[in-house]
Amino acid sequence: xxxxxxxxxxxxxxxxxxxxxxxxFIMHLAPxxxxxxxxxxxxxxxxxSRQRLRELYNLDKPVIVQYGLWLKRMATLDFGTSxxxxxxxxxxxxxxxxxxxxxGLIQEALPITLLINVLGxxxxxxLAIPLGIIxxxxxxxxxxxxxxxxxxIGFSIPGFWLSLLLMYWLGVVNNWLPISGLHSLNxxxxxxxxxxxxxxxxxxxxxxxxxxxxxxxxxxxxxxGMLDVFHQDYITTARAKGLSEHKVVYTHALRNALLPLITIxxxxxxxxxxxxxxxETIFAIPGMGKLFYxxxxxxxxxxxxxxxxIGSALTLVGNLIADIxxxxxxxxxxxxxxxx
Amino acid sequence: MSxxxxxxxxxxxxxxxxxxxxxxxxxxxxxxxxxxxxxxDEINVKAILLGPSWQxxxxxxxxxxxxxxxxxxxxxxxxxxxxxxxxxxxxxxxLLGAIAGYYRGWVDTLIMRLVDVMLSIPSFFLILAxxxxxxxxxxxxxxxxxxxSWMGVTRLVRAEFLSLSGREFVMASRTLGAKDARLIxxxxxxxxxxxxxxxSVLGIAGAVLMESGLSFLGLGVQAPQASWGNILxxxxxxxxxxxxxxxxxxxxxxxxxLGYNLxxxxxxxxxxxxxxxxx
Numbered sequence: 087x088x089x090x091x092x093x094x095x096x097x098x099x100x101x102x103x104x105x106x107x108x109x110x111f112i113m114h115l116a117p118x119x120x121x122x123x124x125x126x127x128x129x130x131x132x133x134x135s136r137q138r139l140r141e142l143y144n145l146d147k148p149v150i151v152q153y154g155l156w157l158k159r160m161a162t163l164d165f166g167t168s169x170x171x172x173x174x175x176x177x178x179x180x181x182x183x184x185x186x187x188x189x190g191l192i193q194e195a196l197p198i199t200l201l202i203n204v205l206g207x208x209x210x211x212x213l214a215i216p217l218g219i220i221x222x223x224x225x226x227x228x229x230x231x232x233x234x235x236x237x238x239i240g241f242s243i244p245g246f247w248l249s250l251l252l253m254y255w256l257g258v259v260n261n262w263l264p265i266s267g268l269h270s271l272n273x274x275x276x277x278x279x280x281x282x283x284x285x286x287x288x289x290x291x292x293x294x295x296x297x298x299x300x301x302x303x304x305x306x307x308x309x310x311g312m313l314d315v316f317h318q319d320y321i322t323t324a325r326a327k328g329l330s331e332h333k334v335v336y337t338h339a340l341r342n343a344l345l346p347l348i349t350i351x352x353x354x355x356x357x358x359x360x361x362x363x364x365x366e367t368i369f370a371i372p373g374m375g376k377l378f379y380x381x382x383x384x385x386x387x388x389x390x391x392x393x394x395x396i397g398s399a400l401t402l403v404g405n406l407i408a409d410i411x412x413x414x415x416x417x418x419x420x421x422x423x424x425x426x
Numbered sequence: 427m428s429x430x431x432x433x434x435x436x437x438x439x440x441x442x443x444x445x446x447x448x449x450x451x452x453x454x455x456x457x458x459x460x461x462x463x464x465x466x467d468e469i470n471v472k473a474i475l476l477g478p479s480w481q482x483x484x485x486x487x488x489x490x491x492x493x494x495x496x497x498x499x500x501x502x503x504x505x506x507x508x509x510x511x512x513x514x515x516x517x518x519x520x521l522l523g524a525i526a527g528y529y530r531g532w533v534d535t536l537i538m539r540l541v542d543v544m545l546s547i548p549s550f551f552l553i554l555a556x557x558x559x560x561x562x563x564x565x566x567x568x569x570x571x572x573x574x575s576w577m578g579v580t581r582l583v584r585a586e587f588l589s590l591s592g593r594e595f596v597m598a599s600r601t602l603g604a605k606d607a608r609l610i611x612x613x614x615x616x617x618x619x620x621x622x623x624x625x626s627v628l629g630i631a632g633a634v635l636m637e638s639g640l641s642f643l644g645l646g647v648q649a650p651q652a653s654w655g656n657i658l659x660x661x662x663x664x665x666x667x668x669x670x671x672x673x674x675x676x677x678x679x680x681x682x683x684l685g686y687n688l689x690x691x692x693x694x695x696x697x698x699x700x701x702x703x704x705x
Contacts, residue, residue, distance in 0.1 A: 104543030112552070115559045238440070238691075242683035244635055246642050247658060247676030254665050254672070360550030364639055378551055379643065382558040390555055394547065401546040 094409060098402050105402075106160060109394040110153050113387055165192075165392035168381070176392040191377060191389060192396055198268070199366070199373035202293055203358045207351065209297040210304055215344070217301070218308020222343075223335060225313065233305065240302030246364045249295050253368070256291065264288050266370035292369045296361060300354070307350055311343035318342075345416055352408025356401045434696035441692020447685030451678075455501035464492035466499040467650050475668045485670040487660055493670065497678055500652035504634055504682070507568050507647075511633040514572025516626050519579025524610055526580065527587025534584070541577045549574045553636070554645060562645045571633050579625055586618035624693045631686035638679050654679050 147155075159166070165176035168191055178190040221233040257265035264270060270284050315321060316339060324334045362375030370376070374393060381389035435441045454461070463483075470490035478485045484493035526537040556570045590596055596613050604613075640646035641655025642662075649656060654675040661671030 100539060101543055101546060104539065105547055108543065108547060108552075112555050112559065115556060234440075238684060238687055239680070241687050242631065242635075242680055244638055244642075244676060244679050244683075246639060247672070247679065250658070250662055250665060250672050251676070254669070258666055356546060356548040357550075360548035363550055363554060364643065367643065379554065382555050385559075394551055394555065397551055398547045401548065405546070 090413065091410065094406060098406065101402060102399065103157075105398040106157055106395060107153070109391050109398075110156060112394065113391055114149070160395060165395075166388040168386055168389050176388045177396065192374070192392060195372060195374045195377040196396075198371060199359065199362050199375060202289065202365075202371070202373065203296070203362065205289065205293045206297040206300065207354075207358070209293065210300045211347075211351075213297070214301050214304035215308055215347075217305045219312060219335065219340065221305065221309040222312030222316065223331075230309075233309075237302040237306050240299060240305075243299060245295055245299045245361065246368060248299065249291065249365060249368045252291060252295065263290055265291070268371060292365055292371055296358070296365055300358075303354075304347070304350065307347065308343065311346055312339055315339045315343045345412065348408050348412045348415065352405045355404035356397070359397050359400065432693070432696075435689070435692040438692045438695065440688050441695075444685045444688025444690075444692060447681060448689060451501060451682050451685060452505065454498060455505050458495075458498035458502055462492075462495035462498050464495045466491065466495040466652055468492075475664060475671075477668075478670050484674045485668065487657070487668075487671055488664055493657070493674060496652040496657055497654070497674060500654050500657055500675070501678065501682075503564060503647050503651065503653040504637060504655070504679070507564060507571070507637040507653075508630040508634040508686075510568040511571035511575070511637070512626050512629040514569065515574075515576040515629060516579050516622065518572070518576035520583050520615070520622065522576065523580040523583025524587060524615065527584035528591070528606070528610060528614065530588075537580065538584070541580055544574070544577050550636075550639075553640065554643070557640065557645050562640075562648055564647050564651075567637055567640055567646050571636050575629060575632065578629070579622060582621055582625055583618055586621060587614050590614050590617055620693075620697055624690055624697060627686055627690035627693060631683045631690065634679065634683050634686070638675075 163177060168174050168176055175188055175190040175193075177192045179188055179193055217233055221230045224230045253265045256263045264287055268285065268288050269281075270276075270288075273281060273284055276284055312335075321334060321339055324338045325331075329338075359374060362373055363379050364375070365371070366373045366375035367379050374397065377389065378393045378397075380386075381393070436445060468491060470486070473482070473486045473490040475488060476482055476486045476490075482492050482494065484497060487493055487496070522537050522540075526534040552574050553570050556574075557566055560566050560570075591614070596609065599609060599613055637646055637653065638655035638658070641653045642659050644656075644659060646655050647653035657675040658672060658679075661668065661673075661675065665672050
C-alpha cells in the first residue's frame with residue numbers, strides 16, 4: 087500500500103512538468119510581445135508595469151531559459167503579482183514591509199469555488215445514487231424509462247441557459263431568490279442567523295444548477311454499475327439463498343456498484359473547475375472561474391498562468407485522493423491482490 | 427458490421443428520435459437561405475423587441491432583426507463548428523491512438539502521458555485562454571475545441587489496436603508478411619471504426635455545447651454573424667422584457683445536443699455486447 091502510494095505520487099511529477107509546459111506555451115500564443123499585447127488591452131498598464139513584466143518573465147532571454155526560470159519560481163509557489171488588481175499577489179498572501187497582509191487572488195477565490203462545487207457534488211450524489219438504484223431495479227419499466235429520458239435532457243441542456251431561465255423565473259419574476267453575488271448589500275447589518283440565511287439564499291441557484299446538469303452522468307453511472315453487479319454470481323447466490331430483494335440490492339449490490347463512483351467523482355474535478363467559469367460569470371460570484379475569465383479578458387498573464395497551473399494541480403490532487411480512497415475502500419487493492 | 431449496428435441502433439425508439447432530430451435540424455440549417463422569412467442581418471428600427479407573432483414567429487431582437495431567420499442561419503454555424511471541431515479531434519485521436527497502440531514502447535508511454543496531462547488541465551480554462559489570446563473567430567473556436575478534445579478518441583483507438591493486435595486474423599496477416607501500413611489501414615483501423623463513430627457523435631454534442639458556451643461569453647462566433655450562443659447572449663440583456671430572445675436559442679441548442687446524444691448512446695448500446703438489446 088505504501089509502495090503504491092509513493093509510486094502514485096511520483097507519477098504526478100512528470101504530469102506537473104507537462105502541465106507547466108502547456109501553460110507556458112499558452113502565454114506565448116498571444117501574437118507579438120506579450121508586453122505590448124497586455125498594454126494594448128489594458129489601459130492601466132504603464133511603461134513601468136511593462137518593464138516589470140519583461141523582468142518577471144525574462145523576455146530578453148531565450149525561450150528555454152525563460153521556461154526554466156519560470157518553472158523555478160513556480161516550484162516555490164511564487165506566481166508573481168497581478169497586473170490588473172493593484173498588484174495583488176496571484177496565489178497566496180504576502181506581507182509588505184509595513185506588515186500589511188496582502189491577500190492572494192487565488193487564495194480568496196478558491197475557497198468560494200470549492201465550497202460551491204463540494205456542495206453541488208453532495209447534492210448531485212444524494213440525488214443520483216437513489217435515482218440510479220431505482221433505474222437499475224426497475225430496468226426497462228416506466229420508472230427506468232423516465233429516469234433515462236431525464237438523463238438525456240440533463241446531458242443536453244446548456245447549463246448557462248438553465249441558469250438564465252431560473253434566474254429570470256425565481257429571481258426576477260417572483261423575486262424569491264437573489265440573482266447575483268454572494269451577499270446582499272445589507273449583509274453586514276444582519277444578525278448571525280440573517281447572515282446565514284442570506285448566504286444560503288445566494289448560494290441556492292449557483293449550487294443547484296451545476297448539480298442538476300451533473301446529475302445525469304452520475305445517475306447513469308450508478309445505474310450501469312448496479313446492472314453490472316446484478317449479473318455477478320454472488321448476487322445470484324444471495325438471491326438463491328433466499329435473501330430479501332431489499333437486502334440483495336442494498337447490502338450486496340450497492341456497495342460494489344458504488345466503488346467505481348469514487349474514481350468518477352475524482353475524474354469530474356477538471357470539468358467542475360472549468361465549468362465554474364460560466365456559472366460564476368452569470369451569478370457574479372467571485373470564485374476561480376470568474377477570476378479566470380476576468381483575467382483572460384484583461385490579459386492578466388500572471389493570474390491566467392497561475393490559475394491554469396493551480397487548477398490542473400488541484401485536478402491531480404483530486405485524482406490522487408480518489409485513488410487513495412478507492413484503494414482504501416476496495417480490499418482487493420488494499421491488500422495488494424489486484425495491481426492498478 | 428457497422429451497417430448492422432446502425433440498423434440495430436435505429437430500431438431503438440430513442441436513437442431513432444435522435445436521428446430524426448439531427449436530420450431535421452440539418453435540413454432547416456441547410457435550407458436557411460430559402461426558408462428564412464427575412465434577411466438575418468437586416469436591422470429594422472420600427473420592429474425592435476417585438477414578441478412572437480405571425481409576422482415574426484420568434485419575435486425580433488434589440489435591433490429589430492427577425493429571430494427566426496437568425497436562428498436558422500445561426501444553426502448553420504453551430505452545426506458546422508460541431509462537425510469541424512470533432513473532425514479535427516477525431517483525426518488527431520486516430521493518428522495518436524494508432525501510433526501508440528501499434529508501435530507501443532516509449533512512443534506509447536509518451537503519448538499516453540500527454541493524454542494524462544491534457545486531461546488534468548481543466549479544458550474550459552484552456553480553451554478560453556487560447557481563444558482569448560488568439561482572436562476569437564469561428565475558425566479559431568473550431569480548431570481550439572478540436573485541439574483540446576482528442577484525448578478520449580486516442581485512448582479508444584489505442585485500446586482497440588491493442589486488443590485487435592492479438593487476434594488471429596491480424597497475426598495471420600502479419601505472419602504472411604503484411605507491412606505496417608497494410609495492417610493498420612486494412613485490418614486494425616476498419617475494425618476500430620464503430621466505437622470511433624460512437625464517440626464522434628457524442629463528441630459533436632459536447633462541441634455544440636462548448637461553442638454555445640464560448641459564444642455566450644463573447645469569445646465564440648462574433649457579431650453580427652448569428653450563432654445560437656450569441657443570440658442567447660443578446661437575450662440575456664433583455665431577459666426582463668423579451669423572454670423569446672433567451673428561450674428559442676436555448677431550446678435549439680438543447681434539441682440539437684439531445685439529438686446527437688440520443689443517436690450516440692443508441693449506437694453505443696447497439697455496439698455494447700453486454701447491453702440488454704443484444705441479449
